[in-house]
Amino acid sequence: MSAACLLAGLFPPSGYQLWHPKIYWQPVPIWEDPFDVTDLSSSSCPRYGFERENALAEFDSESSQYQKLLQYV
Incomplete structure (x- = not known):
């Protein structure tokens, strides 16, 4: 959960990435192969x-x- 929170702060959505007017979050991959x-x-x-x-x-x-x-x- 902390990685997701950190990445949400590092990569806030903008423009077409905003999918909800009150939720400034976009999916960011945490794990890799x-x-x-x-x-x-x-x-x-x-x-x-x-x-x-x-x-x-x-x-x-x-x-x-x-x-x-x-x-x-």
Whole structure:
């Protein structure tokens, strides 16, 4: 519910999106499909897989210095 409230404030309707004179709300998607369902490029592009693995390795090495903080949070 809080995500819907936040998005309602971030994306107020205007113009043709106003469907009720007293309700300033429009549907905004909150959830997305899982990455493995929507990511079709990795199966057809070897370079993507290579670059993704490099980026994940770089992220792991950079984020390792913040492990205590991340565990605390």
